Amino acid sequence: MGSVKLQIMTIRTRFAPSPTGFLHIGGLRTALFSWAYARRHGGVFVLRVEDTDLERSSSEAIAQILDGLSWAGLSHDEGPYFQTQRFDRYKEVIEAMLATGHAYRCYCTKGELDQMRAQQTAQGQKPRYDGRCRDLKEVRLGVTSVVRFKNPLDGAVVVDDVVHGKVVFQNVELDDLIIARSDGTPTYNFCVVVDDMDMKITHVIRGDDHLNNTPRQMNMLLALGCKAPVYAHLPMILGSDGAKLSKRHGAVSVLHYRDEGYLPEALLNYLVRLGWSHGDQEIFSLDEIVELFDIADVNKSASAFDGDKLAWLNQQHMIRAPAAQLVAPLRWHLARAGITVGSDSILEQIILVQRERAKTLKEMAANSVFFFKAPTAYDEKAVNKHVTSEILKSLADLAAALGRLPDWSAVPIHDCISSCAAARDITLGKLAQPVRLAVCGGSVSPPIDATLAILGREETFVRLRRAQEHWGGT
């Protein structure tokens, strides 16, 4: 038919973690890119758990990965599928490949294979299966067989990668990989192929440590009469020292960032800027990421993780977010610091005055404990510096003046402190610092007027009196 084939293809991406450990930022970024790409094109984001390694997979890891994704807000449209629940399907495909001659049984023992590899390595060759069982006619008794894929012997596979461009692999470099172990269970590379085919994945977005697996997967797809998906291999994320991120070295669970007081949108913003940019823009909302992100713009080189920039972005997001949105997480962090807060309104007020002086919610919580717990000690150095007998007199004046204020809010409080200072012919700072010490115990807090306003009249007087008594005696 000569008509133009205009097919509306639904974009389908997938995130396919193996539950052998926690979800770390590398995995989260892969998930983010797949998610964002699907969202941008109105596609479907599939979650698949690659748990064929029964030994190393755990249900705790699965739960942890799911928690991490849900905290980050990367919701999937399909799944989670579990490879362990698809063994019948894999078996079926293996039988079919055996029948069509795309796969064969191999009776080589582990010992034989080890010996083969040892020999090849000794000769400076790449260790690989030499195909000795490829054309075997009869079964070998007494040895349980594995099943190998019959990889083409010549020609080349071209991976047309969205981020790397065309990458050519010679088939001679590829050997016949095992697709079913001697116990019949399927192996990773094969499961991926069957799953991507069955789940109609159109775009495979994954770490570039998989680039070398791709030609084999494409060959298998071809043997199954299936069109290869579009591949995009993302560069890796390295530790802050430029070394590979691993569990032993710097890799932590994404939930660790929640515990440290980071906003998921800030983490995602940080991750999307690793290997990708949009002009000079640094701050992206989740919506903007969905709207602007394109894998085609991702660059090829690995990037190092920079905690300082993450912290800066986190603060920027806290400053931009509606205060109400930070109430729940701040309450959570305060609770972790031993403070339970009922009222939303006081938390909103605190957020408004604290967010430009904290990089994380955890830090904000720590800096805000004094609002709920009177200081048990005063910073000695600061007291020596700011509290004198003269100041103590001014403090008494101020307490009296504050007591006469009809309206307890920041502006009148500020005017009151300033006029008190002016009356004594001292700067505002000279008076504000002792007050600050009295109410929060240290020399750092939000502006003194806002601090007292939030603290409330009663509490302010209690703390002022206590400090005056304390300092008066020394």
Added chain:
RNA sequence: GCUCCCUUCGUCUAGUGGCCUAGGACAUCGCCCUCUCACGGCGAGUACACGAGUUCGAAUCUCGUAGGGAGCACCA
């Protein structure tokens, strides 16, 4: 060892032959703002891994070299 990938300020990046004596951001340092701490504003230093070639002209194209990474399992 073999195959594949990567290489712009300390870090993340802009840059697709002339707009580049290389732009932005984080970090660093200085100044301003200022009741503290911050936020914010302004400014400074700092980079095209190296070597050849193509070209009137190269961060950008080609080839080498070096360095880094991945893969080469009955792991994923």
